[in-house]
Amino acid sequence: MKSFVTRLALFLALQAAIFLVLFVSAQKAPDPYIGTLIDKHARAAAVKGPRLLLVGGSNLVFGTWSEDFARQLPYQPVNLGVHAGFGLDFILQDALAEVRQGDLVALVLEYSLFDDDETTKELWEALICRPEVALHMDKPRLFDSGFQFIGHVTRRGRRELLGEYGRPDEGIYSRGSFNEFGDNVAHRLLPTNYKSVRNHFDPMSANGPPGFKRNLELLEDFVARCEARGADVVAFFPTLPESIYRRDCAGITRVTAALRRILGARVLGRDEDIPLPEDQFFDSDYHLIGTAGRRRTQMMIDRITAFERTHEGAKVGR
C-alpha cells in the first residue's frame, strides 16, 4: 500500500506542477475586460481615508460617474463592479476583502444575481485574476465545478504558452477604457445600441429558485461582516428597460422586498428608480448610456447625502 500511495502522490504532484505552470501562464495575460479587477483592487488598496465601495456587476461599469461621487461626497469612490457572471458569492467576497472601518459600501446588485446558482467561465477568469477569493467562497459549490475550472485554466494557459491567446486589449470592453475610479468611460459619448441586443437576461420567476434563499444568506453574512469592521452598507436598485421590468416585475419585487427585509432603512433605492425607456440603455439590459448614468449617479449622491444626515443624527441622538 505504501508503494501505491507514494506513486499516486508523485503522480498527483506532477499534475499539480503542470496545473501551476498553466495557471501562472493564464495569470500573465488576464482577460482584457475582467482584468480590470486587478486595477480596481490596486486603487482600493492605494486610497487612504474613507472610501465609497460600489459593489455589483457591470451595471456599475456602464452607469457610474465616480468623479461626481469624489467631488460631492466625503468618500473616495472605488468602483468594484465588473461582471454579474461572477455570481453573488464572488462579488461579495471579493468586495469584503477591501472593506475597512469608515467605508460606505453601496450595493447595486443585478436582480438575476439572487437567482443564479451556476458557475460560469467569467467566474473562472475572475478567479485567475484573484484566486485568493476562492478561500472565502462556498467550497462545495466550487468543488462541484472543479473540473470546469481546471479545464478553463488548461485552455487559457495552453493558449498563452503557445502564443495563441491574442485577445486584443482594445475597444470598449478592455482595461484601457476604464478611468482611475474603475468606471468605463469609452462608451459615455456613444449613442444607444439597445435595439440590436439579442441576448437578454433570462426571465425571473415570482417564486425564487432554490438558490435564492442561499444567496440571501450570503448577503446577510456580508452585511454583518461589513458592520463588524465598522463600515456602513446601503443598497440601490439597478435600472432596467421598461419592457424587461414589466416582464420580470414579480421576480424583481421579490428581490427588492428581500433587500428591504435585510437592510431596512439602508435601502436607498426606490421602485420608481428601476424602469427607464429603452433608449437610455447602451448595449444590454443593465448598461446605461453616459447621460443616464450621470443622472443615476446624481440620484445616488443625493440619497447618500440625505442618509448620512439622518444617520449622523441618529448616531448623535443615541
Added chain:
Amino acid sequence: MAGPIERAPHLLGQFQRPRTFDATAAADGCRQILWGLFKKLAIADRLSPLVDGIYADPASHSGGQLALATVFFAFQIYCDFSAYSDIAIGTARLLGIDLMRNFAYPYFSQSVGEFWRRWHISLSTWFRDYLYVPLGGSRVPPLRRWLNVVTTFTVSGFWHGAAWQYVVWGLINGVALTPQTLRPPPATTKARPSHVPGGERLLPSPVVVLKIAGTFTLICITWVFFRSASIETAFEILRKIAAAPFARADAANAATWADRTEAVRMSLVVLGFVAVEWCQRRHPHPLTIVRLPRPLRWVTYTALLWLTFNFATEQTSAFIYFQF
C-alpha cells in the same frame, strides 16, 4: 439504476470477507476512473449540445445532419453511461470491492444479440434471470421463445419511462433478435467463440466489418426512438434519413448546426476513440497498458488527463441514466 446492478451473493459476500489492500487492483482502478472521466468530460459532454441542437428541431435539419446527430447520440449515450460504470468500478477497486463489468465494447458486436450481451450487462442479465427465464427462457418452442424475448425487451423499454417511444425502442430490439431467437439452441457444447469482439485480428475481414456496421446501424435506428421526443418525431427523423442520408445542410438550414467546426472536431475525436477501443478491445478497459515502461505509461496518463481537462466543457451535464 445506472449500474453496475450487482447481485447480492456477489456483493454482500465481499463486504463480509476481510479485505486486504491490492495495489495492482487499486492502480488499475485509478486507470479505469481516468478513462471514465475522459469519456464523460471530453466526449459525452461535448457531443451533448450537438445532439440537443439537432434533435430539438429535426424538421429544420437535413437527413445528413440527422444521421450524424444520431451517430453522435450513439456515442454520447455509450460514453456517458459506460463512463459512470467505469468510475464506479474503478472506485470500488480502490476499496477492494469487485463490481461486475457492465460494458464490453458493445459497438463492435456482430449481431443485436451480441450487442445486448455487451451493453448494460448487469441490467440485461437481470432481465434475463428475473423475467425471461421465469417466462420459460429458451426451453420452450421457438414461437414461445420469440414471444418471451419480445416481452422481455418491451418491459425493459417500459423500465426506461412511461412513454411510447421507449416501448417501441424495446419492441424493435426484441423483434431485431428474431433470427437468433428462432434458431434452435446449440445441442452440444462447442468451442466458445472468441470473447474478443470483432474477432482476434487487428484488421477484421470485410464480412466482420459488414456485420459490425450493420449491427451498429440497426442499433442507431433504435436510438432514434430512444432520443426523440415522440414516436411521430422518430419516424419523421428516420424518414428524412432514409430519403437523403448524406444530404448536407442547404441554404435554408445551413445556420442551424451552430458550430460546424465542433461537429468536424468531434467526428475526428469519435473516430480516434473507436480506434483506441478497437486496438485495446482484449482488455476490460483501454488503459490497460501495463506492458509499457512506467515513464511511458505516466506520459500517457498525463496526456490523457490534460486532454480531458482541455476538452471539458464549461458546464457539465448530468449523467443521462440518472433520469431513469
